Amino acid sequence: MSKLHKMPIVVGLIGLLACALILEYSVDAGWVMQLVVPRPSDTILAFPEVQADMDLFGNFFVTLAMTAAATLLALIIGVPFGYFLYRNTRYGVAYEGWLAAAFAAPTVLLYPLFLVIFGRSHATLIAMGFIPGAIPIIIQTRQGLLGVSKTLLNVGRSFNVSERDMFWKIQLPSAVPTIFTGIRIGVMYTLVNIVAIEYLIDFGGLGRIVSEMYFRFDTPGTYASIIAVVFVSVFFYWGFGRVEKWLRPV
Amino acid sequence: MAQAGVTEAKPAVPSMDGSVRRIRLFTALGLVFAWEIIATLGTVGVLYNDVVPHIWNIVVAIYEELISAGFYRDLGITFAEHVVGFIVGSIIAIFVGIWMGTSPLVRGALEPYLNAIGSTPKIIFLPILFLMFGTGIESKMAKGSLSAFFPVVFTTTLGMVLINPVLIRVGKTFNLNKWQMITKVYMPAMVNPVITGLRLGMAITVIGVLVAELKFADGGLGYRLGIYYEQFRIAPMYAIILIIFALAAAANVGMTRLQDRVNRHMAPTTTKGKKAAATASGGLGVVGTN
Numbered sequence: 225m226s227k228l229h230k231m232p233i234v235v236g237l238i239g240l241l242a243c244a245l246i247l248e249y250s251v252d253a254g255w256v257m258q259l260v261v262p263r264p265s266d267t268i269l270a271f272p273e274v275q276a277d278m279d280l281f282g283n284f285f286v287t288l289a290m291t292a293a294a295t296l297l298a299l300i301i302g303v304p305f306g307y308f309l310y311r312n313t314r315y316g317v318a319y320e321g322w323l324a325a326a327f328a329a330p331t332v333l334l335y336p337l338f339l340v341i342f343g344r345s346h347a348t349l350i351a352m353g354f355i356p357g358a359i360p361i362i363i364q365t366r367q368g369l370l371g372v373s374k375t376l377l378n379v380g381r382s383f384n385v386s387e388r389d390m391f392w393k394i395q396l397p398s399a400v401p402t403i404f405t406g407i408r409i410g411v412m413y414t415l416v417n418i419v420a421i422e423y424l425i426d427f428g429g430l431g432r433i434v435s436e437m438y439f440r441f442d443t444p445g446t447y448a449s450i451i452a453v454v455f456v457s458v459f460f461y462w463g464f465g466r467v468e469k470w471l472r473p474v
Numbered sequence: 475m476a477q478a479g480v481t482e483a484k485p486a487v488p489s490m491d492g493s494v495r496r497i498r499l500f501t502a503l504g505l506v507f508a509w510e511i512i513a514t515l516g517t518v519g520v521l522y523n524d525v526v527p528h529i530w531n532i533v534v535a536i537y538e539e540l541i542s543a544g545f546y547r548d549l550g551i552t553f554a555e556h557v558v559g560f561i562v563g564s565i566i567a568i569f570v571g572i573w574m575g576t577s578p579l580v581r582g583a584l585e586p587y588l589n590a591i592g593s594t595p596k597i598i599f600l601p602i603l604f605l606m607f608g609t610g611i612e613s614k615m616a617k618g619s620l621s622a623f624f625p626v627v628f629t630t631t632l633g634m635v636l637i638n639p640v641l642i643r644v645g646k647t648f649n650l651n652k653w654q655m656i657t658k659v660y661m662p663a664m665v666n667p668v669i670t671g672l673r674l675g676m677a678i679t680v681i682g683v684l685v686a687e688l689k690f691a692d693g694g695l696g697y698r699l700g701i702y703y704e705q706f707r708i709a710p711m712y713a714i715i716l717i718i719f720a721l722a723a724a725a726n727v728g729m730t731r732l733q734d735r736v737n738r739h740m741a742p743t744t745t746k747g748k749k750a751a752a753t754a755s756g757g758l759g760v761v762g763t764n
Contacts, residue, residue, distance in 0.1 A: 232582020239583060260605045314490065318497040328726055329719055330681040336703035336711055340525050416595040423597055424689055431598065438601035446601045457594040
């Protein structure tokens with residue numbers, strides 16, 4: 225037991241396995257309706273079927289492409305706008321409250337508007353991914369540039385560094401870790417919004433598969449596609465967390 | 475010199491405030507102007523025909539919503555789903571958070587799974603909730619609970635982990651049992667992070683419930699929004715969105731004020747209380763998702 229205390233991840237895995245076994249037995253015994261919760265073994269076996277039927281990997285790349293496009297757009301607009309707010313203090317102060325409010329607002333509910341404008345298309349997905357992605361990038365870019373050490377700026381000035389070099393060689397490298405935090409949050413929100421909209425409008429990649437599996441009453445397939453979305457979120461979360469740690473070594 | 479500095483600095487603040495106010499005013503006016511131009515172009519059939527209604531039409535639609543009985547029925551449904559979902563999800567989350575906070579083993583075992591699900595769009599679990607609870611208000615309440623659970627569990631755990639160890643040692647020297655430790659030491663020390671989590675949870679629950687209503691429902695503000703979209707009634711659609719935004723903002727402001735009040739009345743009890751509040755948007759680093 226004391227050894228297990230030192231290995232919480234093993235305890236977690238054992239717990240997960242035990243829950244899966246209990247669920248398997250409960251479904252077999254008829255305590256849990258198979259139509260509501262499938263056997264874990266059936267869910268695992270449903271993965272190849274979903275892949276063959278719905279092209280899980282192909283749709284993963286559709287969602288990935290939408291997320292990448294929305295994030296790229298958010299970066300192209302968010303970083304320069306964040307820099308503008310940093311350079312123009314009054315605008316920064318004037319808009320920071322608005323940006324925070326917009327970030328907290330339920331922007332996902334705007335999707336009917338984009339459906340009306342762009343139709344049921346990839347443009348709607350990208351637009352809906354762009355909004356929650358751009359706001360944290362703008363906020364964190366400004367915060368990162370505001371947080372650049374005065375000592376570094378003074379060193380730059382003492383070397384008579386030009387305004388352009390000051391930005392590219394001192395300010396931007398110092399602000400990169402903070403900006404990246406904004407990018408990480410932005411990418412996660414972009415992904416979440418895109419999958420949510422895919423699910424709501426039955427269009428696009430992984431979200432559409434979940435919706436379609438549910439409409440077919442393919443319960444193991446529904447669970448398998450949901451688990452696939454969880455894996456993709458974990459992959460993004462873990463991957464960006466690693467990059468952030470690498471950028472912020474201390 | 476210092477005196478001069480003070481006298482020079484004083485007028486700078488109102489000047490800054492004044493220019494900030496001017497920027498906000500001109501930006502708002504600019505947005506209204508741009509909106510009206512697009513709306514006019516739409517009216518004459520040049521751009522996005524009828525997609526962008528005139529502001530006056532939206533104001534009228536808001537008024538019509540506010541005087542219609544159906545609106546209050548839907549508001550009541552959404553409110554009930556939100557309140558039940560939020561309370562159930564938060565209570566479970568607080569207990570799980572305390573459990574995780576007091577036991578490093580439980581924390582280490584559960585954290586990877588909670589992080590994994592916490593960063594996933596919760597709407598994706600809607601099919602499971604529909605299978606379990608049907609497409610009535612019960613599934614929306616369950617969705618609300620799921621949405622509320624994660625921010626609250628992360629901030630509660632973080633609050634527990636960051637409790638000043640001196641307080642815990644004092645409790646132990648008085649031979650407090652586990653229950654006394656929770657009620658006399660942990661809970662008072664965790665009020666601030668828990669309220670931060672509740673504030674976030676409340677905001678995310680609103681979104682979670684409304685999005686669930688948009689998918690399948692026969693009542694609620696999300697359902698109403700979906701119906702207007704299907705009927706291409708654009709002005710009422712904007713009206714509902716604006717009303718939802720206003721209600722969400724009001725709830726957020728209310729929780730923020732409650733938190734500020736608690737902050738004023740509570741002595742700092744965590745070793746890194748500020749950090750707990752600052753990281754609350756992500757709990758243990760996880761992005762809160764709807």
